[in-house]
Amino acid sequence: MNKVVHSADEAVADIPSGSTIMFGGFGLCGIPENLIAALVRKRIMGLHTISNNMGVDGFGLGLMLEAGMIVSHVGSYVGENRRLEQLVLSNQLDLTLVPQGTLAERIRAGGAGIPAFYTPTGLGTVVAEGKETREISGRTYVLEHALHADFALIKAWRGDHYGNLIYRMTARNFNPVMAAAADITIAEVEELVEPGELNPDNIVTPGIYVNCIIQGEKYLKPIEAKFIQSGGVA
Numbered sequence: 001m002n003k004v005v006h007s008a009d010e011a012v013a014d015i016p017s018g019s020t021i022m023f024g025g026f027g028l029c030g031i032p033e034n035l036i037a038a039l040v041r042k043r044i045m046g047l048h049t050i051s052n053n054m055g056v057d058g059f060g061l062g063l064m065l066e067a068g069m070i071v072s073h074v075g076s077y078v079g080e081n082r083r084l085e086q087l088v089l090s091n092q093l094d095l096t097l098v099p100q101g102t103l104a105e106r107i108r109a110g111g112a113g114i115p116a117f118y119t120p121t122g123l124g125t126v127v128a129e130g131k132e133t134r135e136i137s138g139r140t141y142v143l144e145h146a147l148h149a150d151f152a153l154i155k156a157w158r159g160d161h162y163g164n165l166i167y168r169m170t171a172r173n174f175n176p177v178m179a180a181a182a183d184i185t186i187a188e189v190e191e192l193v194e195p196g197e198l199n200p201d202n203i204v205t206p207g208i209y210v211n212c213i214i215q216g217e218k219y220l221k222p223i224e225a226k227f228i229q230s231g232g233v234a
Helices: 033-042 061-066 082-089 100-112 175-179
Strands: 020-023 047-050 070-075 094-097 116-119 133-136 139-145 149-160 182-193 212-215
Touching: 033 061, 033 149, 033 182, 047 061, 061 070, 061 082, 100 116, 100 139, 100 175, 149 175, 175 182
Parallel strands: 020 047, 020 149, 047 070, 070 094, 149 182, 182 212
Antiparallel strands: 116 139, 133 139
8 A cells, every 4th residue: 555656757667658647736836846857857758748737948847848758738828838839839739728627627527537518618719619519508518528648747745655645725726636537646745644644634635546656855836927016027
């Protein structure tokens, strides 16, 4: 039952090229920094990524873009990454943008075993192009399919040797739903504790969803942009 591995490199050692991988996080909050860095060192190619957004140049998933590791991405927000813009405009990366709430629900559905669902979001826009629609109780809805991945790389605040996870504040974001929506889930935590030290009432992701867990190191926790009092951006 002990799911602890000794390093991020060991945790990602079996991820092959061409994999579909979910990455937890919202912006740069709650992203699996150590696991992403280990993937960059491993240099596997042809990856299909699913994440709320691609972060920024020079950090997190931005490092994977710069290494040419990603060939397609499904996400909601990409406005902070110039490299991604260049790759998309030059047809080197296939980008699928999904409304943020729809993205969260598609991932949740993937973990819950729900193949698809109807939503009014995106109706009458490019989001609905080519998709099935259906009128229910006088309102038209768009059919959206669940998302599933080969691997989910997630980050939590505290975890134990069994893989039980507790998240902290905004860093909870997409991590819990992704943990349930992949064949293999790899977690990194800021604090790794012994079984029994976590309050069961606070556990969000039960260890049954987690295949291995590492103690993360040197969390930078940067932000995308720093706003100053005068209203400008540093």
